[in-house]
Amino acid sequence: MLRLRSGELSVGFSYMDFLSRALADVMGRNICVEHSTLLSTGVGAMSVVDVMARRHSIRAYSSEPVPLELIEKLMTAASLAPSAFNNQPWRYYIATGESRRKLGEIMVQGTHFLEDYLHVIGHEMNEWVLKWYSELGQAPVVIACTLPVTDDELQNLNGYLATGSSIQNMLLAATEIGLGSCYLTFSYWVSDEIAKMLEVPEDRTIVALIALGYPEEDPVAPPREVQSIAVYRD
């Protein structure tokens, strides 16, 4: 097992450099991207792998609001992900202020589904987990990640893979600019209610939520298994 700490690995250029190059490439192909969303952080350069190692799921946030310009940077990062036929299936619904408050109320309704998971999480964790899902660590921003509803299995597979890539871009960009985030699918139980509140069109489905804000904790990275994840065939 390997415990990653930021700074241990390096590939020599920053994630934002990488995204900026990709963006330049997109612009070179005459696809319109607003200049206002160009990436630039002012944060010292970290390598892509440094950023990956520094990203942890954050479950406690400060009340400091996240400036809109930073959310726009995250959307730019999200938009740079690969997708089948470049179909960019992802759309993000960003809840702040009153929408964020209403989303919290809906999440509270969903916590009774936790009972089904008590045997997994253990009774002693129950209180903590209940608080986490009710409050989402006081995250000032919650992003609902959506993709189109389809009966086509391949399109569905492509949609999930592309949207997962797009979400990871967003999480890494958030890390680089000092924001914390947590991916969550526990919202599955109440995703219809959340979609209604955020006015997500019926032809799209919410696949995950991202809690976002300035971190108020610095968790230890959960261990990672590296040795056994690859099978080499020569």
Ligand SMILES: Cc1cc2nc3c(=O)[nH]c(=O)nc-3n(C[C@H](O)[C@H](O)[C@H](O)COP(=O)(O)O)c2cc1C
């Ligand atoms: C698809 C997906 C769904 C997840 N759902 C939840 C969730 O519902 N609640 C939660 O607290 N964390 C959730 N997580 C975060 C994982 O628990 C976390 O990524 C994992 O434990 C590794 O920790 P790290 O993100 O700090 O590296 C989810 C992560 C992924 C990728």
